[in-house]
Amino acid sequence: MERDSTDLLAPVGGGGALIGYARVSTKGQNLDRQIAALRAAGCQRIFSDKKSGKNAEREELQKALDYLRPNDTLVVPSLDRLGRSIQDLINIVGGLRREGIGFRSLHEALDTTTPGGRLVFHVFAALAEFIRELIVQGTHEGIAAARARGQRLGRPPALAEEQIIHARSMLANPGASISSIAKLLGVSRTTLYKYVPELRAGGRAELVSESEVSR
The missing domain is CATH 3.40.50.1390 (Resolvase, N-terminal catalytic domain)
Known part of the structure; x- marks a missing residue:
């Protein structure tokens, strides 16, 4: 009790x-x-x-x-x-x-x-509670300050926008495999699918078609 x-x-x-x-x-x-x-x-x-x-x-x-x-x-x-x-x-x-x-x-x-x-x-x-409150307060203040500066919070993206564009252009080449492109970019196949989601729905053929139309 x-x-x-x-x-x-x-x-x-x-x-x-x-x-x-x-x-x-x-x-x-x-x-x-x-x-x-x-x-x-x-x-x-x-x-x-x-x-x-x-x-x-x-x-x-x-x-x-x-x-x-x-x-x-x-x-x-x-x-x-x-x-x-x-x-x-x-x-x-x-x-x-x-x-x-x-x-x-x-x-x-x-x-x-x-x-x-x-x-x-x-x-x-x-003392433990005081330190915990200081850490929480400091974290909240740091997040607010970062947002005020327009700073992106959280983990950085695995692929930058330029890399995604580059990946799309390489995928339009039928001779380039998804595995080789992922390895070249330093990411896994899963990550590549995440940033180019149309590949999961057979969208590679569309990428090839779009590339041929743009020629």
Whole structure:
């Protein structure tokens, strides 16, 4: 159950089990030091992943989160072992708080079962939100300024107008294949069809006819 906003700095968790989580990014790294630190901190059970936090699902972390119960505390060797980013970290710790579960990071000496630890995470959350709003505001202002200058937004076209005209003229030559023209322009057949859509409807014969008429 979500706690009242007037009780934001109240300690959460504590009194239950200490559950550890460790992670290394590559198979060549060793978990022994992290696991030893978690055991020394009194963790009754430890979950560990050997995967990149950015590019892979953290199955053992999910198992740890599912295993935790109200009043338990999740313990990690350091903050970077838990979150992919500060926002990810805040989301995970916020989810723990809503379940009445505490969080400890040994290296940073952060502990949300204490008012001081809660205050630190509120500062983190406020900074993350402030930075996000600055990025959004800066992006909107940049787009508005670019439009005011008449600047085209988005990805540039794969083929410029001159290249499309050149492609049409080459396609009017029966001896030139669509594949060879696409390769010459540095694009795929799919891209060529996109910019010269009449080719899909057998329009090449029309291009040849138009070329013969213009002679």
